[in-house]
Amino acid sequence: MKTPLLAIAGLKKSFDLKSVLRGIDLVVESGERVALVGANGAGKTTLLRILACLTEPSSGSARIDGWDIVRDAQQVRRLVGFVAHQPYLYDELTALENLLFFGKMYAVKDARERTEDLLRRVGLEKRARERAGVLSRGQVQRLSLARALLHAPRLLLLDEPDTGLDEEGLRLIEDVLAEHSAQGGAVLFTTHQLDRAMKLGDSLLMLSRGRLVFQEKTAGLELERMRQEYQEVFR
Amino acid sequence: MIFFEQVIAILWKDIRYELRSKQMWAGMGLFALLVLVIFNFAFDLRVDNRAAVAPGALWVSFVFASMLGLGRTIAAEREKGSMDRLLLCPVDRKAIYLAKLLGNMLFIGVVEIVALPIFAALFNVPLLLGPLLPIVLLGTLGIAAVGTLFSAMAAATRARELLLPILVFPLIVPIVIAAVRATGTLMVPVSNEPPWLGLMVAFDVIFLSISMLTFQYIVEE
Numbered sequence: 388m389k390t391p392l393l394a395i396a397g398l399k400k401s402f403d404l405k406s407v408l409r410g411i412d413l414v415v416e417s418g419e420r421v422a423l424v425g426a427n428g429a430g431k432t433t434l435l436r437i438l439a440c441l442t443e444p445s446s447g448s449a450r451i452d453g454w455d456i457v458r459d460a461q462q463v464r465r466l467v468g469f470v471a472h473q474p475y476l477y478d479e480l481t482a483l484e485n486l487l488f489f490g491k492m493y494a495v496k497d498a499r500e501r502t503e504d505l506l507r508r509v510g511l512e513k514r515a516r517e518r519a520g521v522l523s524r525g526q527v528q529r530l531s532l533a534r535a536l537l538h539a540p541r542l543l544l545l546d547e548p549d550t551g552l553d554e555e556g557l558r559l560i561e562d563v564l565a566e567h568s569a570q571g572g573a574v575l576f577t578t579h580q581l582d583r584a585m586k587l588g589d590s591l592l593m594l595s596r597g598r599l600v601f602q603e604k605t606a607g608l609e610l611e612r613m614r615q616e617y618q619e620v621f622r
Numbered sequence: 623m624i625f626f627e628q629v630i631a632i633l634w635k636d637i638r639y640e641l642r643s644k645q646m647w648a649g650m651g652l653f654a655l656l657v658l659v660i661f662n663f664a665f666d667l668r669v670d671n672r673a674a675v676a677p678g679a680l681w682v683s684f685v686f687a688s689m690l691g692l693g694r695t696i697a698a699e700r701e702k703g704s705m706d707r708l709l710l711c712p713v714d715r716k717a718i719y720l721a722k723l724l725g726n727m728l729f730i731g732v733v734e735i736v737a738l739p740i741f742a743a744l745f746n747v748p749l750l751l752g753p754l755l756p757i758v759l760l761g762t763l764g765i766a767a768v769g770t771l772f773s774a775m776a777a778a779t780r781a782r783e784l785l786l787p788i789l790v791f792p793l794i795v796p797i798v799i800a801a802v803r804a805t806g807t808l809m810v811p812v813s814n815e816p817p818w819l820g821l822m823v824a825f826d827v828i829f830l831s832i833s834m835l836t837f838q839y840i841v842e843e
Contacts, residue, residue: 461712464711479643484638488635492628
């Protein structure tokens, strides 16, 4: 039987006495794009941080390509690309220097070539020698996306990737997601926009108070019905 | 091999970052000079007591200046996206510690290079650079080894500027005493002195080992 790219079972996370995730079960196959929607504080970012090995779960398990996210954290980190709320870049380094630095951290072969390709891909080749600190919010988001793609991860985790992007930037995200899944990678992304979630995702998940309360394929779902469902869930 | 490439990459990044922001070196250097100047005026320096006072003044200025720099290296990493930038990558946490330690040693070393000739001029003592070098190197390594570990711990708290010296000062007392006494022995040779350099080597080995092993548990959640 083929191993799913992401398999989560009974995942829980508490901070002190506050339960943020209350038992998440999820399977994501290679090539799948999963949209995760939920109100602020629903636990979306915590789930993504756990999968990126930045936070340990309180209980339950998650496996990425068969590797356990706690026991095999270093292996998992090689398989995951993460675009978070913070860009995870160094302001004083140029766009090129940032990517070359992270290329070293991920031990990327032919890092220079890969970096230049990615800068072109995200439309920042002319800004390559400018410091990350002087780039606009949208440009930083593009650079952050390039950083996440640098080591060709199998699983792409995107926490509200649309933030600060213009129309062209939004199209870039759509293209990157499509390319990534076409190449056999999987994507788990969060958004507050239901229409974007349904347009970009193959599956739609709704997270409410730490629980997955809705989980279906987007094909055949009607936006208007989902809007009503969304309002019902997050009322 | 990748381990050392990553150590060098993080170190190089920190140097480049610091050269561009210029926050740390300038502050540390100026602070060390101020301490030396204040001590020079505060103490009644005569030929007979100069050798007793000068080594203490030198190391106090190094330690105080170090605290400024030690607080900055990891705090800068914690700002904007926090330490997660590095922790997200499959890089050995020992490599992060080693790079931060080397960076701290380098930053403190630059301050020492600037402060030493000024110290010699203000306190009117011979510089004795050759014999002083291993003492300064071992002392700096000890302060940086403890300081790098605890700055990572303190950086996660709100009161990091206050917490860092409180955590570090008690632990570096042995190495500072050894460094002061070893420096004093250089100025006025004393017979039957304990092997201060040996003590410094032992301190460095112990704290370097402990820090390398525990750093991961401090920086990871």
